[in-house]
Amino acid sequence: MIEKNEEYILEIVAQGYEGEGIAKVEGYPIFIQGALIGECVRAKITKVKKSYAYGRIEEIIDISKDREEPKCTNYKRCGGCSIQHMNYKKQLDFKWDRVKDCVSKIGGLSKDIVNYPLGMDSKPYRYRNKVQLPIGKVNGEIVIGFYAPRSHNIIDLNVCLIQDKVADNVANLTKKWIKKNNIEPFTLDGEFNPKGILRHIMIRRGFKTGEVMVVLVATTEKVPYIEEFKEIILENIEGVKSIILNVNPNNTNVILGEKCITLYGDDTIQDYIGDFKFNISPLSFFQINPIQTEVLYNKALEYAGLTGNETVFDAYCGAGTITLFLSQKSKKVYGVELIEQAIINAKDNLKENNVDNVEFFVGKSEEIIPKLIEDNIKADVIVVDPPRKGCDIKLLEAIGKVKPLRIVYVSCDPSTLARDLKILENQGYQTVEIQPVDMFPQTSHVECVVKLQRKL
Ligand code: SAH
Numbered sequence: 001m002i003e004k005n006e007e008y009i010l011e012i013v014a015q016g017y018e019g020e021g022i023a024k025v026e027g028y029p030i031f032i033q034g035a036l037i038g039e040c041v042r043a044k045i046t047k048v049k050k051s052y053a054y055g056r057i058e059e060i061i062d063i064s065k066d067r068e069e070p071k072c073t074n075y076k077r078c079g080g081c082s083i084q085h086m087n088y089k090k091q092l093d094f095k096w097d098r099v100k101d102c103v104s105k106i107g108g109l110s111k112d113i114v115n116y117p118l119g120m121d122s123k124p125y126r127y128r129n130k131v132q133l134p135i136g137k138v139n140g141e142i143v144i145g146f147y148a149p150r151s152h153n154i155i156d157l158n159v160c161l162i163q164d165k166v167a168d169n170v171a172n173l174t175k176k177w178i179k180k181n182n183i184e185p186f187t188l189d190g191e192f193n194p195k196g197i198l199r200h201i202m203i204r205r206g207f208k209t210g211e212v213m214v215v216l217v218a219t220t221e222k223v224p225y226i227e228e229f230k231e232i233i234l235e236n237i238e239g240v241k242s243i244i245l246n247v248n249p250n251n252t253n254v255i256l257g258e259k260c261i262t263l264y265g266d267d268t269i270q271d272y273i274g275d276f277k278f279n280i281s282p283l284s285f286f287q288i289n290p291i292q293t294e295v296l297y298n299k300a301l302e303y304a305g306l307t308g309n310e311t312v313f314d315a316y317c318g319a320g321t322i323t324l325f326l327s328q329k330s331k332k333v334y335g336v337e338l339i340e341q342a343i344i345n346a347k348d349n350l351k352e353n354n355v356d357n358v359e360f361f362v363g364k365s366e367e368i369i370p371k372l373i374e375d376n377i378k379a380d381v382i383v384v385d386p387p388r389k390g391c392d393i394k395l396l397e398a399i400g401k402v403k404p405l406r407i408v409y410v411s412c413d414p415s416t417l418a419r420d421l422k423i424l425e426n427q428g429y430q431t432v433e434i435q436p437v438d439m440f441p442q443t444s445h446v447e448c449v450v451k452l453q454r455k456l
Contacts, residue, residue, distance in 0.1 A: 004048045012039045019083040019444040030055050036064040066090035072161045079149035081442035088124050092117045095446045099414045099436050107418035117436035118295050124441030127289045128163040132202045132255050135185045142178045144171045167203040173232050174201045181225040200255050206271030207290035211241040213269045215282045219249045230263050242266045276324045277352050284345045285318040289439045296437045297325045303408045303451035306330045310380040315365035320346030327358050335360045336368045366392035373402045383408045390416030400427035407452040428455050
């Protein structure tokens, strides 16, 4: 019997999907954050449930050769980089195993079709081009940082090693400005009793252009000392092209509200992926690791196997980034995306890049694509890049009807990917190859791009 608050000497026999170590006592699993497979640890049990428990490392007795001392001083408190204690090779091995596990257990497919992850050639730090940091108050002190794991407690961060340095600087300047002027951060004092006005600070930086966007998210348009905020940012931060006040009065966890007021400069910043130039607004989805995005998109383009004569559907197209990549080598591409603002950006991006063989639609892929099929538009290749919950079954069924030669599936969740691959296999497709790409080093997230081919 495992008991709460007791200490046990445990062998780590497996690695969980979020990178946690798993020990087993007579088959009963104990999850231990920060422990590596092969290690022996002394752990204190923090939570006991019917079919599993959680423990905390007190001492590592046998240390894995794959362990690396986390570079970040906030590693233990912050919920962000849950696998920073693995060296980079081990991180890639871990992601590889995770994909193989999902593909075989959930998808019923062979592990042999999963390639080794493509990791970052440069240092796997400072890669994020966008950060959204909550602003709060802890023990009367203003804090800006990240949420602690599984909580709404904000950890104050002066430095975050996976975000662009400019974000550290903007966050620290913002904190000083709030303290000096005594402005209240937004808190939910009980469920229905919101107080304060400042919610988040968001920073975006174009990787190739160096253009910086600073977005202050507040509950109201009337933020005191906002002129001073603008001046502080402009005086101290290089490359600022846009300062925006985003108004979000809602009592939700959603970070951004719908209304954006441009306080300085342009409504958007620009950046490149490959040779394409993109306009990025506060609300647009744009991949956050620009170096690895090119790796991912080039792989998607390779898997699409285009010769210039094909009609392509790009479902879940966001601001049309993959769409533009595909347009280089196809006759016509149809992009479909749920968020209207993203499609407004996508159309802008078409103009910006003088591309004329793309058409965009706003709506659900599972509704628009069946309509395109009804209108007798035949796709030779379909690309899907859904959010974590994967593709809607209606979309997969529609794909089964139109029977394109190839499908390229870009996924940010190996579990839902594996589920969908199984469905597509049953609809006459063969999963040829799965390529994980490490878009989010130091975290347990795994991105994959998959090539499927119609069985003859
Ligand atoms: N392919 C893009 C965006 C991928 S993120 C890129 O690489 O940048 C997934 C996108 O799917 C988001 O933009 C989200 O708004 C959109 N989305 C979510 N559900 C959708 C649905 N049912 N139909 C169409 N788009 C959807």
